Amino acid sequence: MTPNFAVLGIDTPGFHWPRLWLPIFLLWVPVILLSPIILLAFVVLALVTQTNIWRVVAIFWGILCSLPGTHVHVSTQDARVLVRIL
């Protein structure tokens, strides 16, 4: 399944930012609009790496679909950064 939301939490010493839920699924709109350019990029990549274009597409699709579940949390005494992909 492709990622739908990203949760972003940032706390700085001066300010406590509210946790942001970013709707990644909305990125499908620009991706569809830019699909000819993306396809062209895949074709170029396939030619450079001498690989089947469908293999290139499958690899990038695999990476995209395996992103959900990624969680990065870094905190110090004063600041905190949280990134979660759902």
Added chain:
Amino acid sequence: MNENRRQILEMLAAGNISADQAERLIAALGTERTTPVGEYAGSTAGPNGATVKTRAKYLRVLVEADESMTGNKGQTTVNVRVPMQLLRAGVRLASLIPAQAHQQLDDALSRHGVPLTLSQIKPENLEELVDHLEDLTVDVNGSEGNKTKVRVFCE
């Protein structure tokens, strides 16, 4: 009632397993449920007492570093969870490296103390490598007043 527990009791009622085996299986189910977050369940007892390995879903990296390591005030903690599926996909991405670049990469890796020949690594080897990561556990504790801790494990 839990579905797994019901199946075990049905197997016991049908005479497929003994009472001891049923007890072990139910105990294993209980262990699986009570395994705390951050600990890799590893393996559970299956039918006939055989060990059934549970498949890890995430690679976890936990770092607790003190001031002497980071230069920041207070303790710094890093908690990273990467899906194993993402590692597999990333490994497949490595197969897109052009053959012409292999020699340069090999030289660069050798210079940094990693004597690796990329051309000899096949996709199936990389898959195997990721599979074996599931058995990986790294624990590093600082000594002599250094409270830094690093844990790498699969869960």
